[in-house]
Amino acid sequence: MNMIVTGGCGFIGSNFVRYWLGLHADARVVVYDKLTYAGRRENLRDLWDDARLSLVIGDIGDQALVRRTCQEHSIQLIVNFAAETHVDQSILGPLVFTDTNVRGTHVLLEVARELGLRLHHISTDEVYGHIPDGHQSVETDPLAPRSPYAASKAAADQLVQAYAITYGLPVTITRGANNVGPYQYPEKAVPLFSTNVLLGEPIPVYGDGLQMRDYAHVFDHCAGIEAVLLRGEIGEVYNVGTGREMTNLEMVDIVLNTLGADPGLVRHVTDRPGHDRRYSMNVDKLRSLGWAPQYDPRQAVAEAARWYAANAWWWEPIRSGEFRGYYDRQYADRLSGGPP
Ligand code: NAD
Ligand code: TYD
Numbered sequence: 001m002n003m004i005v006t007g008g009c010g011f012i013g014s015n016f017v018r019y020w021l022g023l024h025a026d027a028r029v030v031v032y033d034k035l036t037y038a039g040r041r042e043n044l045r046d047l048w049d050d051a052r053l054s055l056v057i058g059d060i061g062d063q064a065l066v067r068r069t070c071q072e073h074s075i076q077l078i079v080n081f082a083a084e085t086h087v088d089q090s091i092l093g094p095l096v097f098t099d100t101n102v103r104g105t106h107v108l109l110e111v112a113r114e115l116g117l118r119l120h121h122i123s124t125d126e127v128y129g130h131i132p133d134g135h136q137s138v139e140t141d142p143l144a145p146r147s148p149y150a151a152s153k154a155a156a157d158q159l160v161q162a163y164a165i166t167y168g169l170p171v172t173i174t175r176g177a178n179n180v181g182p183y184q185y186p187e188k189a190v191p192l193f194s195t196n197v198l199l200g201e202p203i204p205v206y207g208d209g210l211q212m213r214d215y216a217h218v219f220d221h222c223a224g225i226e227a228v229l230l231r232g233e234i235g236e237v238y239n240v241g242t243g244r245e246m247t248n249l250e251m252v253d254i255v256l257n258t259l260g261a262d263p264g265l266v267r268h269v270t271d272r273p274g275h276d277r278r279y280s281m282n283v284d285k286l287r288s289l290g291w292a293p294q295y296d297p298r299q300a301v302a303e304a305a306r307w308y309a310a311n312a313w314w315w316e317p318i319r320s321g322e323f324r325g326y327y328d329r330q331y332a333d334r335l336s337g338g339p340p
Contacts (some may be wrong), residue, residue, distance in 0.1 A: 002028040004075045005080030006060050006108065009033040011184040012122070012176070013219055016081065019222035028052055028173060029071045032066065034059045034100075037322060042314065043183045055323035060104035066111045078119045079225070080108055086187045087126075087149045088330055091273060094148035101152035104160070109171075118170040120229060120326035121160045125177050125214070125241065125279045139175070139237040146274050147282065149315045157237075171233045174225050177241030177281060180304040181218030186315055186323060190215065190301055193252060195315050196310040197261040204331050205270030209249040209265035212278040214241040220293040227291040239281040242293045242300075244304035251301055258305040274318040 001024070007013040008031030016315060032040045035057055047053050054073070058065045060082045069075070082104060084090065084097045105121065112119040128137040129144035131139045145154040158292055163169040193203045224240035256263055283293075295303070308315060 001026075001077060002030075002073055002075050003077040003079055003335045004030045004032050004070060004073065005081045006032045006078065007033060007039065007237050009041060009043055010081060010085070011038070011040035011043070011181075012179055012221060013081035014293055015181060015218045016079070016222045016225060017044060017053065018047060019219070020226065021047065021050060023226070028073070029053050030056060030069060030075065032056045032060070032069055033060055033082065036084070040183070044298045059160050061099060061107050063107045063111060066107060067114065070111060070115055070117065075115075075117060077229070078112055078117055079106055079122070079229070080105060080119065082120045083122075083153070085149070086185075087147045088185065088272060089326075090121075090147055090149035092154070092190065092329065097148050097152040101149075102155045105156040106159050109169065113163065113167050113169055118234075119160070120225070121171065121173045122140050122225070123154065123157050123173050123175040124150070124153050124240065125175055125281050126276065127154040128239060128279070128281075130276040131278050131280045134276065136243065136280045137239065138282050139239055139285055146276055153243070158276055164235045172228050172230055172232045172234060172268055173237040174240050175237065175281070176224075177214035177216045177279065179221050180215050180217045180300050182304075182307045182329065183314065184218075184304070186318060189248065190251065190255065191308055191315070193255045194259065194305040197255060197259045197265060198309060198312070199319065201265075202267045202335060203252060203265050204249060204267055204269045204334055205252060206269060206275060209268065210247050211275060212245040212280065213251070214243070214245045214279060215251060215297040216241045216279065216293065217303065218296035220295055223294070223308050224286050224291050224334065227286065227289045231289045234246070238289075239283050240286055241281045241283055242295070243281065244281045244297055245278065245280050246297055254298055254301045255305045258302045259309055269331070269333060310334075325330055
């Protein structure tokens with residue numbers, strides 16, 4: 001199968017490309033990526049010599065380039081990972097989230113419609129919004145996003161579903177839980193906390209740290225996407241996570257214990273505005289395709305922390321370079337102030 005993987009130089013996209021090429025000898029993959037701060041060629045440095053893989057640098061909002069790329073490579077399937085992805089960045093500068101996540105996805109749908117392609121869209125549990133204790137989101141739940149990031153992802157999901165209904169476009173959607181694993185940009189909590197520990201810097205926990213997340217290993221997410229691509233029902237949505245959540249303080253404990261760090265590094269800082277307290281998904285629908293998670297969330301977080309300890313070559317240039325400006329903007333006041 002010839003596929004274009006948008007956002008394939010990012011965290012989950014690069015793990016997916018490695019996963020897919022590893023299991024499908026006859027695969028052809030075109031990574032189409034704008035190479036924003038989160039898109040890094042080195043995420044696929046072991047694979048660029050593989051003749052089955054190529055890279056096109058471009059914006060998913062560039063309809064002519066997306067169309068030409070799909071035509072030149074005889075693409076049959078678009079897998080859309082490309083997005084602006086960090087909630088805190090969406091609070092600081094939200095408009096680019098609409099440009100890429102909403103308009104960009106819309107452009108991909110148009111190209112899929114013009115050329116008669118299947119489109120698989122990568123979404124998130126954040127589209128369901130805050131989930132009260134005792135409930136687990138199922139795929140038919142209403143969308144109730146609460147951050148600019150989540151709202152842009154929910155809008156994209158609805159466009160994808162509208163194209164299936166209006167034009168009969170063959171689409172599928174997966175909604176992933178918080179992923180952890182190799183090559184995650186260190187703005188996200190687990191790589192941020194792991195690399196802070198390794199740098200001897202404090203760990204900024206928002207508010208009371210009792211927010212709950214399902215920390216799923218990126219490998220399980222990739223396997224879930226594969227299951228949907230190969231066996232999923234066209235037009236359907238599938239949740240992908242472990243179905244088990246933990247508090248951020250529990251996650252921090254795992255990072256500290258795994259890296260043998262001092263719990264005194266933890267600082268409770270001013271909370272994120274509109275911070276969702278809990279995400280939790282029911283993943284039975286994906287299980288019915290024969291998929292099951294291989295990692296429990298505790299193992300997933302510990303293994304991720306170990307990866308950052310072993311791969312300073314990857315994150316040190318980011319942490320000592322471009323990331324600094326964002327880090328100061330997001331954390332300098334929080335970390336220098338008194339209690340939140
Ligand atoms: P990431 O931020 O690590 O990577 C995003 C990639 O998209 C980068 O390679 C970037 O260069 C590229 N990109 C951004 N704007 C683009 C544009 N306009 N045109 C082309 N490429 C562009 O993100 P990630 O964590 O790998 O997330 C991938 C997808 O999975 C996203 O759609 C995200 O919403 C979704 N998701 C992420 C998580 C998570 O925990 N990280 C959980 C569930 C769902
Ligand atoms: P994050 O990785 O940003 O994912 P999301 O907000 O999309 O779930 O954050 C995971 C959790 O960690 C979330 O509850 C916010 C919290 N968090 C902190 O407490 N401090 C931080 O510096 C960051 C980045 C996140």
